[in-house]
Amino acid sequence: MAAQAEYSPGLAGVVAGVSTISDIDIEKSRLIYRGYDVHDIAEQGCFEEAAYLLLLGKLPNRRELDDFKKQLANERSVPDYVYEVMARVPKNAHPMDQLKVGVAALAASDPDYDVDPLNHAANVRKAIRLTAKMGNLVANGWRLAHGDPVVQPHPELDTAANFLYMLRGEKPDEYVAKSIDTSLVLYAEHGYNASTFCARVTVSAVSDIYSGIASAIGTLKGRLHGGANEKAMEMLIEIGTPENAEPYIRGKLERKELIMGFGHREYRISDSRAGIMGEMGKELGRRLGNTKWGDIADICERIMKEEKGLFPNVDFPAAYTYFLLDIPIPLYTPIFAVSRITGWSAHIIEQLDNNRIIRPKCIYEGESLRPYPPLDQR
Ligand SMILES: CC(C)(COP(=O)(O)OP(=O)(O)OC[C@H]1O[C@@H](n2cnc3c(N)ncnc32)[C@H](O)[C@@H]1OP(=O)(O)O)[C@@H](O)C(=O)NCCC(=O)NCCS
Structure with a gap:
């Protein structure tokens, strides 16, 4: 035990x-x-x-x-x-x-x-x-x-x-x-x-x-790791408009669904990479005359902070930055x-x-030792 x-x-x-x-x-x-x-x-x-x-x-x-x-x-x-x-x-x-x-x-x-x-x-x-x-x-x-x-x-x-x-x-x-x-x-x-x-x-x-x-x-x-940037963009596209962002996120949270591009195992307050990337993505949007994704992202971020105390990780702004650059999802x-x-x-x-083979333990929760029945007696 x-x-x-x-x-x-x-x-x-x-x-x-x-x-x-x-x-x-x-x-x-x-x-x-x-x-x-x-x-x-x-x-x-x-x-x-x-x-x-x-x-x-x-x-x-x-x-x-x-x-x-x-x-x-x-x-x-x-x-x-x-x-x-x-x-x-x-x-x-x-x-x-x-x-x-x-x-x-x-x-x-x-x-x-x-x-x-x-x-x-x-x-x-x-x-x-x-x-x-x-x-x-x-x-x-x-x-x-x-x-x-x-x-x-x-x-x-x-x-x-x-x-x-x-x-x-x-x-x-x-x-x-x-x-x-x-x-x-x-x-x-x-x-x-x-x-x-x-x-x-x-x-x-x-x-x-x-x-x-x-x-x-x-x-x-x-999708819980690198795949999150693709899933985050699919979600942003599904949201589609800034008006739809709040009901969409709240609906997902009510259904206990994950919001891709949010949360992190290590960070507690924010992911500093998301800050740099977000500023860049939003600036890019202004430059290209398309601020929609940054606007939707801001609303998602506000609701996630209010409701879950969660912040975007780097995959969230990376998603709309790449999308603005016309890179296939x-x-x-x-x-x-x-x-x-x-x-x-x-x-x-x-x-x-400085190698030593990585071989952790696991806790066995299977059957206790039992007799092995011959094939025709099973
Ligand atoms: C990154 C991640 C895998 C970390 O997982 P973790 O450390 O095991 O954290 P948990 O899954 O235990 O989450 C803790 C709580 O926050 C919630 N939570 C975490 N990330 C969430 C998210 N993106 N959307 C909604 N709720 C989330 C969990 O549901 C859990 O709530 P509960 O305690 O009420 O059950 C997780 O935040 C996640 O799945 N994020 C979405 C995928 C993503 O963006 N991955 C890229 C990471 S860089």
């Missing part, structure tokens, strides 16, 4: 490891990547800086950042056989399932494929390759699923702009690329969330980074993965650098 008292459903509040990658300051609702407030990186930096910080442990100086960007540009292309495999996935597949296939197929083409998973330097190289290729897999995966030809990555564009370029075949406006870049900074890392923990569990058996990432993609797809969670590849990889590297 002692073990039962220690059990915490959903592992809420359970310490499952030690990490130097990110911290959540619950009192101040701050997310910190290796000592730096994500707010500062989002406002003054870029996704590549966040990626360098997460993967290599320090902020890059100007020369290091330039070199890192060149390295990513050199690693962005994907072998043709990977596109062929992805193209064969049934067209009704969610892009996250297609992405999982792409990452799994990519593994054997990595020049370090045969290197032991415990090799730190090879893991960093693999992580950089994956970071470079994720946007390509998502953008061209979408194109393949729609019968469009692959667009090769642009050698001079960074991750966010390149993603949009490959998706649409043309260079994006600067503010559009900046909006996606900011979302990538905010989505990059978040401690022992479900997908990251899943990646750590997978590699703790001394499996490779590609296997860890494929597991993480499957986890991120879930099924790509919202894959874009999250294009960013979170950095956090996942940093955790995988950290796990393998």
